[in-house]
Amino acid sequence: MHIFYQPEDNVFELEEEEARHSSKVLRLGSGDMIFVTNGRGLLQTCRLNVQGRKVGYEVVESELIEPRSFSVNMAIAPTRKAERNEWMVEKMTEIGVERIDFITTEHTNPETLNRVVNLGRLNRIAASAMKQSQQFYKPIITVNNKYESFIKSASSDTKLIAYVPDQNRVDHVFTKIEKGTGTTLLIGPEGDFSEREVALAIENGYTTVSLGPTRLRTETAAVAACHAINLAQIL
Amino acid sequence: MHIFYQPEDNVFELEEEEARHSSKVLRLGSGDMIFVTNGRGLLQTCRLNVQGRKVGYEVVESELIEPRSFSVNMAIAPTRKAERNEWMVEKMTEIGVERIDFITTEHTNPETLNRVVNLGRLNRIAASAMKQSQQFYKPIITVNNKYESFIKSASSDTKLIAYVPDQNRVDHVFTKIEKGTGTTLLIGPEGDFSEREVALAIENGYTTVSLGPTRLRTETAAVAACHAINLAQIL
Numbered sequence: 466m467h468i469f470y471q472p473e474d475n476v477f478e479l480e481e482e483e484a485r486h487s488s489k490v491l492r493l494g495s496g497d498m499i500f501v502t503n504g505r506g507l508l509q510t511c512r513l514n515v516q517g518r519k520v521g522y523e524v525v526e527s528e529l530i531e532p533r534s535f536s537v538n539m540a541i542a543p544t545r546k547a548e549r550n551e552w553m554v555e556k557m558t559e560i561g562v563e564r565i566d567f568i569t570t571e572h573t574n575p576e577t578l579n580r581v582v583n584l585g586r587l588n589r590i591a592a593s594a595m596k597q598s599q600q601f602y603k604p605i606i607t608v609n610n611k612y613e614s615f616i617k618s619a620s621s622d623t624k625l626i627a628y629v630p631d632q633n634r635v636d637h638v639f640t641k642i643e644k645g646t647g648t649t650l651l652i653g654p655e656g657d658f659s660e661r662e663v664a665l666a667i668e669n670g671y672t673t674v675s676l677g678p679t680r681l682r683t684e685t686a687a688v689a690a691c692h693a694i695n696l697a698q699i700l
Numbered sequence: 701m702h703i704f705y706q707p708e709d710n711v712f713e714l715e716e717e718e719a720r721h722s723s724k725v726l727r728l729g730s731g732d733m734i735f736v737t738n739g740r741g742l743l744q745t746c747r748l749n750v751q752g753r754k755v756g757y758e759v760v761e762s763e764l765i766e767p768r769s770f771s772v773n774m775a776i777a778p779t780r781k782a783e784r785n786e787w788m789v790e791k792m793t794e795i796g797v798e799r800i801d802f803i804t805t806e807h808t809n810p811e812t813l814n815r816v817v818n819l820g821r822l823n824r825i826a827a828s829a830m831k832q833s834q835q836f837y838k839p840i841i842t843v844n845n846k847y848e849s850f851i852k853s854a855s856s857d858t859k860l861i862a863y864v865p866d867q868n869r870v871d872h873v874f875t876k877i878e879k880g881t882g883t884t885l886l887i888g889p890e891g892d893f894s895e896r897e898v899a900l901a902i903e904n905g906y907t908t909v910s911l912g913p914t915r916l917r918t919e920t921a922a923v924a925a926c927h928a929i930n931l932a933q934i935l
Binding site (some may be wrong): 560637678680681683693 | 774787791794795796833834835872874876912913914915916917923924926927928930931934935
């Protein structure tokens with residue numbers, strides 16, 4: 466049975482894109498059964514009631530899926546290409562992520578920011594990846610977080626920053642994860658974090674970690690790190 | 701210093717794309733120093749000798765970098781979109797992979813194959829990712845491998861197939877990796893491997909493995925699995 470996304474509770478009608486997909490692509494009609502999730506754990510089994518373009522539904526059964534016992538919170542300086550930021554959000558969502566906060570750092574170009582990080586589009590991509598991977602929690606995505614404010618406000622049990630100073634041996638992120646707790650990991654821009662930014666993170670309780678022996682592009686680093694944290698939690 | 705790729709030994713001249721990048725983008729000229737790798741471990745420090753469009757070089761120092769003590773060999777049924785296959789090759793190369801063999805399975809559509817798996821393009825993408833991530837071995841990429849022949853010919857120490865039969869508990873790929881040896885991992889198409897294909901793999905010494913609790917698209921599965929194998933080797 467197909468899964469649809471309706472973030473608004475108590476509306477009982479699919480939004481335009483979902484409605485079009487249901488009627489025109491899947492050719493579902495009145496009486497057909499679908500799943501609907503709100504992306505916050507609610508999974509409803511529903512019977513369609515289609516009137517013209519309006520795709521309404523009646524809830525037959527409702528279940529609240531428990532959230533995961535741990536959380537993965539990624540704070541990332543966006544890359545300069547919209548496409549790569551979108552890939553990153555899609556892949557992290559498939560693998561499993563609770564929050565994606567885009568942060569602006571010293572080496573982030575502010576002029577390109579709005580162009581390469583379109584929140585509406587990123588939310589649609591995350592919702593689509595959530596349905597595709599049969600999950601019922603959509604990651605919370607925010608943009609335009611200033612680095613300094615973000616550093617001071619993040620409240621996970623484990624706070625990490627992907628940064629390897631020359632010649633220092635730094636532990637791999639995988640080894641720093643505590644099962645059943647929340648982790649926030651900072652991923653810097655292509656030009657890396659500035660020394661001042663790293664010092665500020667350390668002052669605020671962050672630990673530097675490595676993401677592996679090869680040099681990764683920002684979007685690869687984000688996906689690999691998200692995956693490493695998930696592995697450390699489930700294995 | 702910038703790294704260039706010249707797979708042909710004893711030519712001492714950059715190929716067209718690399719030459720254009722050197723002269724027009726980086727504006728390097730005679731006397732400037734560059735690194736050149738052949739993608740098979742050779743790293744040469746060279747002095748440029750530019751004559752018009754011809755970008756030649758003189759080798760000043762030569763080093764053969766040891767290959768890794770383990771190997772990661774990915775055998776993947778291509779996705780239906782060229783862009784996703786290209787993304788997959790780029791990301792696996794950044795993370796570290798020795799071979800990428802594209803396999804045709806029962807559920808692979810043969811008509812789309814040549815259109816979505818362009819070997820020349822994939823090799824260029826892999827070479828670019830290799831340079832970007834400062835590695836000196838380019839993965840060997842092959843296409844059009846028939847599943848049955850591939851299964852019978854692969855010779856790694858550890859042979860795995862990503863497949864989770866309903867209701868069976870299957871170990872995660874991470875737990876099956878032996879340090880310092882070679883692993884071959886099969887990733888199936890969106891429609892999954894057929895039961896016959898899985899049986900054939902098991903007959904030929906393959907073990908089924910899981911890639912985690914969420915359902916991943918083929919290209920995400922390939923990158924996540926490649927990453928998991930690398931982590932198991934280096935941690």
